[in-house]
Amino acid sequence: MVDKPVEDLDEAEARAELERLAGVIAQHDAAYYQNDAPTVTDADYDALRRRNLAIEARFPNLVREDSPSGRVGAAPSTTFAKVRHSVPMLSLDNAFTEEDVADFARRVRRMLKLSESDRLGITAEPKIDGLSLSLRYEKGKLKTAATRGDGTEGEDVTANARMVDDIPVTIEDAPDVFEVRGEVYMAHADFAALNARQEEAGKPRFANPRNAAAGSLRQKDASVTKSRPLRFFAYAWGEASELPGRTQTEVVEAIGRFGFQINPLMQRFETIDGLIEHYRQIEENRAGLGYDIDGVVYKVDDLELQAELGFVSRFPRWAIAHKFAAERATTVLQGIDVTTGRTGALNPIARLEPVTVGGVVVSNATLHNEDYIAGIDADGETIRPSGLDIRIGDTVVVQRAGDVIPQIVDVVAEKRPEGAKPFDFPTHCPVCGSNAVREMNPRTQRPDSKRHCTAGLTCPAQGREGLKHLVSRQAFDIDGLGDTLVEALFDAGLLRQPADIFTLDFEATKSLLEERALAARREREAAEDEAARAEGREVKERKEERAYDYTKSTQNLFAGIDARRSVPLERFIFGLGIPNVGETTAKALARHFDDVEGLIEGVDAAAKGMPGDAWLELSQLKGIGEKSFEQLLSLGEDKLADETYDPTRDPQAGLNVTRRKSLKDRFGEPAAIRDAIRAGKEAAPKPAYLELTADGDIGTVATQSLVNFFAEQHNREAVSALLGAGVSTFNERRAKGPDVDSPVAGLTIVFTGSLEKMTREEAQEMAEALGAKTSGSVSRKTDLVVAGPGAGSKLKKAAELGIEVIDEAGWFARIGRDLPA
Ligand SMILES: NC(=O)c1ccc[n+]([C@@H]2O[C@H](COP(=O)([O-])OP(=O)(O)OC[C@H]3O[C@@H](n4cnc5c(N)ncnc54)[C@H](O)[C@@H]3O)[C@@H](O)[C@H]2O)c1
Structure with a gap:
């Protein structure tokens, strides 16, 4: 989706956009720094930050207190004790182009008041893609090791750091207090071997060396860290009672003499050309280095000059990271597979002729959603430089950045084979065959970019999630039946649809619980043995396996299930997991209907009077509420037939500025607006639909979702199976009704x-x-x-x-x- 250019944003849009960016960047930070599992590529992440900065530069008065531009990393996780850094651990400013690098050098020269002829030494070294670590040595002994965290406070990983071979526990000839800083990383070969071992052990693979390194270091149990092949490059320092040199180069070389690995590619230059040349060479040889790097770091060499330049909030002014461009390659799109995810979203995946991108063979890539394939965003704007949709047979550009999920970023127009057809995105779930629809997103008032299977909990692809939702606290709230047990029952085939919960077989459930307990014990013991072997301790002899008896637990579980054979109607409705039917809507429905049968009748009646797409589209345009929408529909036929008539200029249309803009943005010319209104008139809903939506608490979006859900026969069957399994509902809301005499009634x-x-x-x-x-x-x-x-x-x-x-x-x-x- 193409974002509106920063220079076109008005103040309100900019404010909203800054809020959105702060939110998504914080989410990505947590995924990346705390969970070691990023969900977007680094290039995309960097683009979000750049956009945030650009907006802030245009609207300095809108800079938020929680702006990402003032923040480093993410707060330390609670798994570890916290360590306060005596000297903050900062991030680095980024350069993406050679022009950015030249700007950096000019800025430095200006701040230092250097003339053209003054010499300025700048070092260049690879930017290791790992995680930074600060190692504090007192009297030559390793005291603490801490991650960067949010720059001020990091996580205490001392026990883990002791397990890394490249990190000496004692150093010689070092000052009394000396903090060595650098990067923990995993070499390519070690990474591949680790993943092979993971796979053998039936454990998940790591996505890339950075995540593997971060995940391996940040282990609660340091013996796990020991079994992982971590390495360390030193390139900086924190607190020091004395400095072993006067330049960056000298101090880093001294650190090398203390017993650390330092990067052999670090070099000092006095010209921009020298830096750029070194950058290019490193980039060219990148694949052969044996470890991941994501750029080259330049640092002013002279420490006095560094001190003079100082810091801004997130980074030193004397250094900058020149990032490599995301890695791209072209290949042929052989097919598009669509799968249904756990939440029911239909995910298109590109099947590619295998191609090497940045040293890794890529044979599939994400295509995000159908708009992305069509090459347009929600506003109908093209989103790819080529302006093309993506067709099977096309030669496409694949990008792999930050080693996360490869994606297709463009189509090579000249290579489109004759007869290639636009991709026909399925309108049915590839797993269960139910209708798959694009729901209106109530927040954005636009159709979701993702198409969703409407079967909800009866679709096998979504069953587990649906059942977890059904038993959750706000729904059936079944004591003793938590997420992991639902998953185990589901995987064992004992649970498939909601009704199964209430007809579970006692003996089968009991054996499952017993097997799980046994498996958990075996896993625990295997881990203990592995740790013992790793530390050279003797491996314990184990006694005969004791069998478990889960009769009592199973009885408790069944009692918990029995207790919920009768549930409030609103919990039953909410438990069905119908899109857009949350707790509030479920409660409103319970006020409206006596029981499940009543609800289904109501929805069926609404379905008969269901409005067409044109109606929905018009009524859900931003700013056009039901009222002004009805006013639009009341405009006379004669007016709409008049070719010179512009509804946005007619006071009778009752449009304010937002609504006028919303209409123009969506439809463009007056003729198109007139057509939309006419289509809306024709598709206008019949009374039953309006009755359901008129409640005020049940919006058109939820009504539509209810109609979609009950349009599927298997959903009806699942609901009647649930009722058939002895589940009943009661309705206190309807029976009692709200207290109309209370002092807050109606507010x-x-x-x-x-x-x-x-x-x-x-x-x-x-x-x-x-x-x-x-x-x-x-x-x-x-x-x-x-x-x-x-x-x-x-x-x-x-x-x-x-x-x-x-x-x-x-x-x-x-x-x-x-x-x-
Ligand atoms: N994909 C995501 O969801 C996601 C989320 C957060 C961050 N990130 C990635 O992390 C980056 C931001 O993280 P950041 O704040 O650590 O900034 P950064 O990675 O751009 O630069 C700062 C870090 O570089 C490291 N570094 C490696 N080699 C170095 C060297 N020779 N000298 C000095 N430092 C060196 C240090 O750890 C330092 O803290 C983003 O650019 C993005 O690529 C990605």
């Missing part, structure tokens, strides 16, 4: 902040029982905000809108109850 209430006397859920339940509606966000429709300590943006919004705000005590006073102790 829309938002609870925010950390409530102290009740959980957020309890508060909402209470308010709803008292006839109020609750909402998660403050808007003009909100009547009352109940705020606990730490309430933030919602409180501000309430103040802006002049909405009454009370605290928890005020809430209990309002509803005439005592404040709980």
Whole structure:
């Protein structure tokens, strides 16, 4: 999807975009630094950061407090003790082009007030793709080893670092206090061998050497680290009671004499051309190095000059990382496979004629979604330089960056074979054959880019996730039946569809539990043995295997299941896992219908009057709510037939600026807008549909999802099987109905902040029982905000809108109850 160019953003868009970027970058940081499992390529990640910076440069007043541009890494994980760095561990500024490098040198010269003829020594060395580590030596002994963490505080991995051969536990001739810094990494050959061992042991492979290195070092159990082939290059230092040199080169060479590996490719240059030449050579020889690097780091050599240049928030001003361009290659797209993921999303995967990209053979790549294949984003804009869609037989450009998931980034237009046809994206689930649809995304008001199988929990591809959802706390809430047990039962074939939970076989379940316990013990013992062998200890003799008896546990599990044979209707509905039918909608439906049969009747009635796509498209355009939409549909035929008529200029159309823009953006010319309105009129929904949606709590999006779900025969069968297995629902909401006389009846209430006397859920339940509606966000429709300590943006919004705000005590006073102790 193409992002709007930064220079075209208005202030509101920029603010929203900065918020979005802060969120996604933080997510990627957590995946990368804390879990060692990135989900996007480094190139894509870097692009997000660059966009964030560019927006901040254009709108300096919008820079957020939590902006990624002021942050290093991610907070240390709670698995390890924390270590405070006496000298912060920073990141590096990035250069992506030679021009960026020249800028860097100019900036440095300017800040140091150097003239053209003054010499400036800059070192260049490979940028190792691993994770940075700080090693503190006191009187020559290794005291602590810490990861970078967020730059200020890292994780204490001393026990692990002691397991790395390249890290000496004692060093000689070093100053009293000396912190060596560098990169822990894994060599290609070691990485391949490790993955082979993993596979043999039936364990998952590591995606790339960086993740393997980071994952191996950051182990709770240091004996695991010992069994992993880690290496270390030293290239920097932190606190030092004395420095063994006056330049970068001298100190690093001294560190080499202390007993560390230093990189032999480090060199000093006095011209930009020299640096660039070295960069090119390193890039050219990259594949033969035996370890991953992702660029070349340049550093001002003279330490006094480094000190004079100092730091900005995230990085030193005296260094920069010149990153390699993402690695690309061209190959032929032989086919596109579509699979259904665990959440029901249809994922297109490119089958490629195998090609080597950056030293790795790639034979498949992600194609993201059908818009991506079609080459357009949600606004209909082309997203590839070639402007082409992706067709089977095409010669395509594959990119592998940061070694994550290869992707297809372009099509070579000249090589398109004659007769290649646009890819026909399946509209049915490849696993179960159900309809696969693109739901409206309620947040963006656009169709999801991913197509989803509508079968939900009855589709084998999604079954496990669906069943986990069904037994989860907010749904059936079955005691003793957690995620891992559901998975085990599912994998053993004992659970396939919801009804199976209530007809489980006692003996089969019991043996499964016993086998699991046995397997867990064997695994534990094998790990102990492995550790013992690794440390040269004697491997324990094991006694005869004791069998487990899980009769009692199985009885408890069955009691837990029995206890939920009768559940509140809203939990039953929510448990079905229908897209866009969350807890709130489920509750609203429970107010609306007596029982499951009633719900299905209601949905069937709605389906008969279901609006066509044109209606939906129009009614769900940004800013066009139901009201103004109806106003549009009421425009006379005569007007719409008039070729000079522009609905966006007609006061009778009741459009404000946003709506006008929304219409123009989507449809363009007045003629197209007139056509859309006409199509909308024709497809206008019949009353039953409107009745269901008119509740106000059940939006058109949820209604559509309900209709889709019950349109599938196997979903109906799964629901009746569940009822047939002895599950029944009761409906307190409908029977009692909300308390219409309470002092808060009819109000829309938002609870925010950390409530102290009740959980957020309890508060909402209470308010709803008292006839109020609750909402998660403050808007003009909100009547009352109940705020606990730490309430933030919602409180501000309430103040802006002049909405009454009370605290928890005020809430209990309002509803005439005592404040709980
Ligand atoms: N894919 C993702 O989801 C994801 C998420 C977060 C970060 N990342 C990757 O990490 C990068 C950002 O991480 P970062 O803050 O560590 O910055 P960085 O990797 O761009 O540069 C700083 C780091 O480089 C390392 N380094 C390696 N060799 C070095 C040398 N010779 N001299 C000095 N330092 C050297 C150090 O560990 C230092 O902390 C991004 O550019 C991205 O590529 C990716």
